[in-house]
Structure formats: C-alpha cells, structure tokens
C-alpha cells in the first residue's frame with residue numbers, strides 16, 4: 001500500500017485529519033501478504049460530502065446569527081434534460097438543507113441566447129445572490145462560452161469563467177473559485193491522506209468541466225501530470241505509471257484492472273448509465289473505471305455512485321458560502337465606513353481607519369496641510 005493511504009478511508013476522510021490515520025484493519029482494506037495485488041480501500045465520498053455539508057451548515061448559521069444574512073445561490077437551467085433536472089433539484093435541496101437561499105430560473109429548451117443572458121445579468125445585479133451557475137450542457141443553439149463569460153467573475157461558483165480558469169492555469173495566481181468536481185477529487189485525496197506532491201498523476205479526459213481543471217489543480221499541488229485523451233496512443237501503458245488516476249473520459253469501464261499500478265489511488269468521475277433489468281429504473285450507473293477489476297489492484301478507489309458525485313454538490317455549497325461570506329462582510333465594512341463619514345472614507349484607506357484616533361489623525365493632516373499652504377503663501 002502506498003505511503004500515507006489509510007486503511008479506513010471513510011473514518012479518516014470525514015475527520016479531515018492532516019496526519020495519516022491509524023490503521024483500523026477494516027475488512028475492505030486487507031491485502032494478502034502473499035499476493036502482489038491488493039484490495040483497495042473504498043473511499044466513501046458520500047460520508048466525506050456529508051461532513052463538509054455539516055461544516056457549511058454551521059458556518060451559514062454563524063453568518064445568519066452575526067449579520068442576519070445568508071449566502072444565496074442562483075441556478076439557471078435551460079431545457080428539460082432529465083439528468084440536468086435531477087442535478088438541479090439536488091442542488092436546490094442541498095441549499096435548503098444547509099441554509100443557503102436558493103434562487104432559480106427555469107427556461108424552456110426554446111429560450112433564446114438573449115433570454116439566458118438576461119437571466120444571468122439579473123442575478124449578477126441581485127445583491128442577495130452570491131453565487132450563480134448555469135447547468136450544463138446547454139441546448140446546442142446557445143453559445144456556452146458567451147453565457148459562462150457573462151456570469152460575474154465574483155459570483156462564478158462553478159469556476160468556469162475564463163478569468164477563473166486562466167488564473168488556475170497560471171503560476172502564482174489563484175482563481176476566486178475552481179470547478180466543483182475537480183476540487184471534490186482533490187479534497188478526497190487530501191482528506192484520505194493520499195500524497196500528491198512529486199507523485200505521477202494521470203488524468204484520463206480533458207473536458208472543461210473536469211479533466212483539464214483536474215490536471216491544473218494536480219499541477220498546482222506539485223504532481224507530475226499527464227493528460228490522456230481520445231488521440232493518446234497506448235493509453236494503458238501511460239496509466240500504468242500513475243500513482244494517482246483521475247478517470248473522467250465519459251466512457252463506461254474504460255480503465256481496466258490490468259492498467260493499474262498496484263497501490264495506485266483511483267478517483268472515478270464517470271457516471272454512465274448501463275442497462276440493468278434487475279433495477280427498478282431499468283439501468284444502473286457505472287464509472288469510467290472497471291471497479292471490480294481495479295479494486296483488486298488499487299490502494300484506494302472511489303465507487304460509482306457514492307464517490308465523486310456527492311462531492312460536486314458539497315463543493316458547490318462551499319464555494320457559495322465563501323462567496324456569500326466575502327460579499328456580506330464587504331457590505332458590512334462599507335456600511336461601517338460610510339457611517340464614519342464620507343470625508344474620512346475618502347482621506348484614509350479602509351484598513352487604516354482605526355476608530356476615533358483616525359479622526360484625530362485626519363484632522364491633524366488637514367490642519368497641517370492648511371498651515372503649509374498659509375506658510376507657503378507668506379513666503380512668496
């Protein structure tokens with residue numbers, strides 16, 4: 001098992017302890033000493049997400065108690081795709097559960113680009129909305145880049161605005177928000193104490209929503225990152241070098257057990273419906289990883305469902321909380337400084353306004369300036 005991977009991922013992850021947790025010998029974690037292969041720890045994304053949501057609910061309650069305001073999230077959906085409708089419902093319900101105020105615009109599939117932009121602009125201008133997202137994919141006649149670029153960069157809790165993505169790609173710059181699913185993947189690695197710095201990471205897939213930002217986040221954490229895509233030759237030999245695999249190709253069970261280095265950590269982002277007459281719905285979800293094969297070889301692996309999916313919504317709530325906190329505290333500070341008087345606000349920068357002494361200091365500055373002017377005019 002690689003250094004740092006705990007044997008009880010769910011317990012360790014939920015506690016978010018910065019040090020590797022003590023082995024507990026859970027049944028899912030035992031590797032036979034005679035076998036070169038191992039049985040992976042199953043990373044319980046649902047438990048980690050539940051813990052994060054608890055943390056968020058407590059912080060929202062604090063904001064409410066202190067300022068009588070809560071963060072607000074606006075979700076824009078265009079059309080009636082069943083999967084998108086489900087995700088939007090989940091997001092609105094999750095908001096209500098943690099105390100975030102839900103706002104929304106449900107537009108028909110026939111909505112024009114201008115109508116979608118109008119909805120976004122309305123939320124940009126609404127001071128009770130601190131986060132805005134447009135559910136993807138959009139109908140084909142809508143220009144996705146134009147819509148995502150119209151969201152205020154300060155309310156872009158999905159982290160898809162070109163400015164936020166650009167900052168994610170640059171050394172020494174930080175975005176205001178990073179995309180939720182890739183951040184969720186990183187959070188699972190971190191909370192499970194899986195080392196990232198100096199490790200080889202392979203991201204399978206290069207989408208704007210997951211693959212590319214996941215590679216950028218791994219790079220920021222000093223992993224050596226390779227991106228595989230549809231034109232990659234001999235993908236399996238590249239994946240076999242990875243200590244960390246992030247599978248986000250949108251292809252059911254693409255990554256096979258024989259592709260995996262023993263002990264590697266696998267984060268499976270795929271959610272592919274496959275026919276299953278034994279299920280009431282007639283289908284079940286599988287990931288981009290062949291779970292049954294890979295769990296015999298990997299050191300740690302996320303299941304589908306119950307792995308990365310729940311993290312996407314938990315991180316969205318956290319981004320919204322961060323944004324709400326930023327807006328609300330800024331509003332409070334600017335109201336305080338305007339109460340202190342407009343002249344002082346203009347003369348002394350906000351951080352230097354230190355109560356009554358700053359009034360005395362500003363008064364002395366004004367008096368000093370007047371004296372200098374008077375002396376200057378006498379000398380002439």
Ligand SMILES: Nc1nc2c(c(=O)[nH]1)N[C@@H](CN(C=O)c1ccc(C(=O)N[C@@H](CCC(=O)O)C(=O)O)cc1)CN2
Pocket residue numbers: 086087133134135136137158180181209271285304305306307308309310311312313
């Ligand atoms: N604007 C956005 N659009 C889309 C995003 C996104 O982050 N922002 N991501 C995906 C869909 N998505 C959220 O929007 C999402 C996908 C999956 C889950 C999830 O919890 N999955 C569960 C299974 C749920 C089920 O049974 O159907 C799991 O994996 O356990 C949440 C959110 C595309 N669009």
